[in-house]
Amino acid sequence: MQNSDIGIIGGSGLYRLFTNRELIEVNTLYGEPSSPIQVGIMADKKVYFISRHGLNHEIPPHKVNYRANIQALYDLGVNRIFATHALGSLNPSMKPGDFVISDQFVNNTWGREDTYFNGPDTVHISTSDPFCNDLRNSVLKVINSFGYRYHKRATMLVIQGPRFSTRAENRIFSREGNDVISMTGYPEAVLARERGICYVSIGIITDIACVLGSEVHPQYPSSHAEVVKNFEISVAKVISVLESTVSNFGKQKSQCECIQSLKGAKY
Template identity: 40%
Template sequence: MVIRADIGVIGGSGLYSLLDNATEVEVTTPYGPPSDVITVGQIGSRSVAFLPRHGRDHRFAPHRIPYRANLWALRSLGVRQVLAPSAVGSLRPELGPGTLVIPDQLVDRTSGRAQTYYDTEGVVHVAFADPYCPTGRAAAVSTARSSGWDLADDGTLVVIEGPRFSTRAESRWFTANGWTIVGMTGFPESILARELALCYTSLSLVTDHDAGVEVGEGVSHEEVLSFFAANVTRMRSLVADVVTALPEERTCLCAHALDGLKLPFDLPE
């Protein structure tokens, strides 16, 4: 039996119980194995594939995650829409822990990460002015608002290399540039999704104020994990609700990202 899914969720281990009637699926890709075995199951009438971004045992640091394999594996299973819940730091005093940010822009401050599929057999330039799916964002904003989240319905996510957190000077510089939140995994996930003509929507949960915003010793790994774990049940409900709110037919620009471009190889169907 061929197992397929039309929506992918890339997130943490606390989201495993998201799916009903789940089946584990191993997928091979030209870019090596994904972060872990993919779990496919149901949310209502929708078939969903869940992939733990860092691996089940959190063995992949942000700069070591096999991003290309992850997105390729999801598309291989039929996924065309991706939700990406993650923990982020806030760069603004008014956006405290517990705020949900649905960013509409990003800034890449990573280095050395493989961020394209089209780097050896032929160059392909994919438009990326608006990095997130407008349809996915609209569904997420509407769902979060009706569920009573403290919500920021736009904003700029700056993605840093990690695994270290920002210095105070870096954090203050990010804020001075007008950026909203800071994380470590939102890129290259988003551009790789676009290069595969997938819809990609970030669900960014603020777990802390970044070092340049708060007074004290700065952000700790324990603090981030503890806050996200305390809110994982609520995040799991949000993801499930957004899944059911996503339209089955895609009419957004993401679906047409590769139209008119000559690809050097075939993408998985």
């Protein structure tokens, strides 16, 4: 078994990743993470796993301690994070069961602790490309090799939650050019970048936003039960992608631009 620098954050429907696991209770400068750190073996490597919403889905998206989750993995030496997301589709070409590897996000949340730099240090990191391109390419290569349906580019709109959007909101979101909806993609990606950690979102379309007209059954608004059910159907596919992708990494640290995130960013 190799030690590794890999962390996984699981969203709705993915609360346990390993058959045999060790639980580590961790505290950080920003409080406790969403769940004990689950340590297990994947592709003959030690991997750290956090259940974003807690082991029993007791933490709603707007109450997740995103700073503690990222900090806990950072303190353990993680410099690559694979995050899973259940996504609602605003794009008719993106259907339930499809993988989506987002390359952009739009933040529509408020009140979340979304930076480690609240002063006296003033830091302005670049998020022009908020998801690690190296990890995105690694994941896309694996998904393609399995023959799964996927979309290699998408704009992820992150809403506050915990409610789902109205039809009117979704019409606006769609017209603005957003492809998928998440409640948790922000501020995870930004916090990882502030810690110099490579971060990729492995998304699964779980539902169709009630906006796309007669093409996609607008009479069926999204429900949480539907989201969890559809994600659970895809869990085996998600785990197969994670295992195959993780197997490609050894103990070497990432050399991509993410680790240089603070270079020139401090005022």
